[in-house]
Amino acid sequence: MMRRLTGYVLPGALVTVPLLLALAGPLVASGDTAKDVPFSLGGGHWLGTDFVGRDVWNEVLLGGRSLILIAVAATACTYLAAVPVGLAAGMTRNRVLDEVLMRPLDLLLAVPSMLMLLLLVSIAPHSPWVLAAVVALINIPDVVRISRAAALALSARPAVEAMRLQGESRIRIGLGYVARSMRRTLAADLGTRFTGATYLVASASFLGVGISPQAGDWAAMVDRNRGGLFVQPWAVVVPALLIVMLAVGVNLLFDRILRAEAR
Template sequence: MRPRRLAVGIPALLVVLLALTGPWLLSLSCGSSTTPIGGPFKAAGDGVLLGTDVLGRDVLARVLAGGNTLVLQAVAATILGSLIGLTIGTWAGITHRTRTAAVVLRVVDTIAALPALPLLLLLAAGLPGNDAVVAIAIAIVSAPFSVRVVRERVRALAATDYAREALARGDRRWSRIRYDIRPGLIPVALAEAGIRFVAATQIAATAAFLGLGAAAPAASWGRMVRENSVGLAANPWSVLAPALLLVVLAIGVTALLDRTAELQPGSLTRIEDLA
């Protein structure tokens, strides 16, 4: 891969690094994301780089502290959703128990048909204030898409001549998955996981916007947009800073996926054709 081709992903990488190291950087500066330092919606400048928020807290400090949980939730949800998708999708695509697979897929389709936000609210409301529950809920609402994509790709690979020859030779299922299915499945699985990571960050931000997960005064980019929207005219950075970081993250990861697909012609089936 040419480095300049992958340079489109640098902004997204920087956002992720900022989110993961933000609390550590904040601790080095001895700052606080929860203590007011001035009046509400103080404009940027005068020693406050991004101004203050609705309660007079340092916006920069809250930006540094507010992305860690969101990104970790998205990463955890993406990993869990990928495990679910790969496990169920691969089994459903290669199994001879078609009736059982059809029942499992109907359950998956039922979950996919449910509106994501109400389902997220229902799942997260059971244990309010728990960030791990939000991550699990995001994985559940996003996993059906992964199951369908993986299943269709596995079915296509299992129908190839070399896969049929392996079946005719009597190769074991695990051997067929390892040598005949896995090489062609990995590019699609990685691309699908990247798309779901973008979706997971947006859902995690929406969850924080709705008040799910750790309660205030804990900082969160999604909650910052809701809290400070009333003061957008006075200090736009209190809303724009977290919103722009989420936009850069989404665009950067999507652009990186596009570049990766261009570098692997013929090996990456278009996901929209598989869904």
């Protein structure tokens, strides 16, 4: 038991640190907007100052919530929209319906995700929720295909055929058996999907699209302070490290959970 718990220490720590800073940071951050010398070290700023002289530690405390909330919202919207479509496509015996559901998504898959992100956010209003919707739209085709593949395999099982012979409705079979049996497949994809959503949101912030230019988050900090990387590295290294810790930690945590369930 102790050995199993020990395996969660590293991924738990990697996830907890950025989450704690993101959720509790705005509550303890200073409201002081005074500016000092840009890209300076010391002077009462233990992580130095950024490109306009603001305290880097204070900006770190304020910059994580929007990034994580948008990534979580985008991931949740992805699965809420994609899983029902994939389940319907995987369980239907109507080839025409399957083609109608899947072929438009194949067209979306043909467009590189970063190109689609730039195209969509450039014509959409600057809003964190619009950015979450765009990231969800980019991820939906992949999750639909994963859900469809899982549903196809599960619907071919003898248990499903037995339920059909007993007169069970298609909805009951789909939700009561197939959807429940897809949990492990979807859980295995969830960590990677959240990481991908985080990087897409961070990329949009880094490129200055999809959110208000005045909005600040860890990715925007990396972008705005990269010019002083060799003068004051903490303004870039700390927010970049927090993004990497969150992404790696989530993947390791889900991987550990799936291994524990398989035993």
